[in-house]
Amino acid sequence: MGRRPIFSSQTDRLLAVLLKSPQAWQHGYALMKQTGLQSGTLYPLLVRLSDQGLLDAEWREADKPGKPPRHVYRLTPGGLAFAREQAATASKTTGALLGAKA
Amino acid sequence: MTEALRRRLAKKLMRHAACIMPAREKNWGEAMQNELQVIEDDQVALHWAFGCVIAGYTERLSALLQSWYGRSALACLIALLAVREFFAPLLIFAYRMQYLGLAHFLGLRTAGDDYRRLIPVMDATPAWLPVLWVAAGLLYLVALWRMLRRADGSAAPFFLGFALELVGIGAVQSVQAATGIIITPNPIVRAAGVALTLAAGLLLWWATRKRTFAAN
Numbered sequence: 001m002g003r004r005p006i007f008s009s010q011t012d013r014l015l016a017v018l019l020k021s022p023q024a025w026q027h028g029y030a031l032m033k034q035t036g037l038q039s040g041t042l043y044p045l046l047v048r049l050s051d052q053g054l055l056d057a058e059w060r061e062a063d064k065p066g067k068p069p070r071h072v073y074r075l076t077p078g079g080l081a082f083a084r085e086q087a088a089t090a091s092k093t094t095g096a097l098l099g100a101k102a
Numbered sequence: 103m104t105e106a107l108r109r110r111l112a113k114k115l116m117r118h119a120a121c122i123m124p125a126r127e128k129n130w131g132e133a134m135q136n137e138l139q140v141i142e143d144d145q146v147a148l149h150w151a152f153g154c155v156i157a158g159y160t161e162r163l164s165a166l167l168q169s170w171y172g173r174s175a176l177a178c179l180i181a182l183l184a185v186r187e188f189f190a191p192l193l194i195f196a197y198r199m200q201y202l203g204l205a206h207f208l209g210l211r212t213a214g215d216d217y218r219r220l221i222p223v224m225d226a227t228p229a230w231l232p233v234l235w236v237a238a239g240l241l242y243l244v245a246l247w248r249m250l251r252r253a254d255g256s257a258a259p260f261f262l263g264f265a266l267e268l269v270g271i272g273a274v275q276s277v278q279a280a281t282g283i284i285i286t287p288n289p290i291v292r293a294a295g296v297a298l299t300l301a302a303g304l305l306l307w308w309a310t311r312k313r314t315f316a317a318n
Contacts, residue, residue, distance in 0.1 A: 028137045029150070039134065039153030044160045047130055057133075067140065071133030 010041055012090055015083040018055075018075050022083075025060065025072035046073060054079030108144040115151035119158040124165035131158065167309035173249070176309060179302050180246045180260070186295075187239030187267065191232035193217060194224050213286050222281040231273050238266040249310055257307035264303055271296070 017034045018026065026034075032042050049055035056076050059069045075083055116138050120131030134154040141147040166172040189208065196204040197217060209217025241263030248256035278284055286292050 027140075028133060029141060032150070038156075039150050040156030040160065041153070043130060043134055043154065043157040044164075047127060047161060062136075062140070064140075068136040070136055070140070071129075 010035075010037055011045060012086060013037065014042070014045055014049075015075075015079075015086055018073070019080070019083045019087060022075055022080050025058075025074050027070050027072055031073065049079065054082055105144040108148045112138060112144070112147040112151040115148075115155050119151065119154035122155075122158040122162050124161055126165075127161055130161070163308065167305065173309065176302065176305055177246055177250060179298075180242055180249070180306065183299055183302060184239045184242035184246065187235045187242065187263075191235050193220070194227060194232050197221070197224050213288070220283065220285065223277055223283050223285060226277050226281050228273070228277075231270060231277075234266050234270050234273075238263040238270065241266065245306060249306060252310070254310070256310040257303060260303050260306050264299055267299065268296075 013035045014031065014037065017031060028039070028042065028046070031037075031046075032039055035042065037045070046055060046057070050057050050073075054076055055073055056079075057071055057073050060072045061069050116135045120128070120135045123131035134157065138147055138150060138154075141150055167176065189211070193205060193208040193212075196202070196208060205217045209215065209220070212220060214220075241259045245256050245258075245260035245263065248259065274285065286295075
């Protein structure tokens with residue numbers, strides 16, 4: 001039997017942001033600003049996603065001279081499929097809740 | 103706090119965060135540290151650095167609890183908590199069945215070093231209370247077994263056992279009040295026992311929580 005996926009709101013927020021522009025590489029600080037997650041929450045999530053092959057991470061030279069290289073992130077094809085599946089599940093759940101309320 | 107001081111503190115915190123990251127995640131520590139260089143606002147940088155320290159400790163604790171020595175230490179702690187739950191029922195059983203050698207031996211491990219001090223308490227203890235303690239101990243053992251088998255939901259039986267233990271502590275208070283005998287006179291030792299059990303439960307939850315995102 002397969003494991004049930006985790007549905008944490010933080011993961012959903014991060015995946016939603018990464019899903020907005022799936023081909024673009026994003027920096028940690030930019031992800032923090034877009035998701036509203038604290039760095040203490042964001043980085044453990046990025047580590048988990050990367051460990052499980054859902055996130056690509058690589059070093060890029062900084063835009064400004066004299067600055068150190070930065071880590072950038074984007075979803076892998078597997079991560080993209082997973083993020084889409086999560087988004088679809090979340091929208092179904094929201095739809096069902098709204099339907100139940102109406 | 104001045105801006106320069108904030109920035110210096112943020113840099114120090116970041117170095118600490120990078121240092122405490124587990125060895126296999128050192129590049130993540132470096133990634134967080136380098137990101138600090140592009141944050142221009144010193145207050146935001148300090149906030150970022152605090153978060154990174156939390157991330158560092160989170161990763162360190164996760165790595166520790168996934169290691170064989172971390173899991174072994176936690177397993178020993180849970181086993182000791184289970185043994186502690188069996189202690190009082192065994193002493194009461196030994197006393198009531200007149201196995202006085204065993205009662206004397208166990209009594210040496212109580213405050214006051216003598217089981218006879220506790221006779222009024224044992225006489226006043228209702229029969230269901232030792233059953234409750236044994237059930238709590240068994241639940242701790244179930245949690246331990248599930249943890250060793252890396253099964254999901256290992257913390258649930260542990261916290262159920264802890265709830266029974268708390269009920270037991272409440273019942274013991276009334277027995278102590280009725281007899282006027284305090285089993286463990288030092289309140290710090292009593293509080294430390296509860297705190298240790300709670301800490302073990304939280305570590306168990308942390309060690310066995312799901313870390314997989316995708317269904318596999």
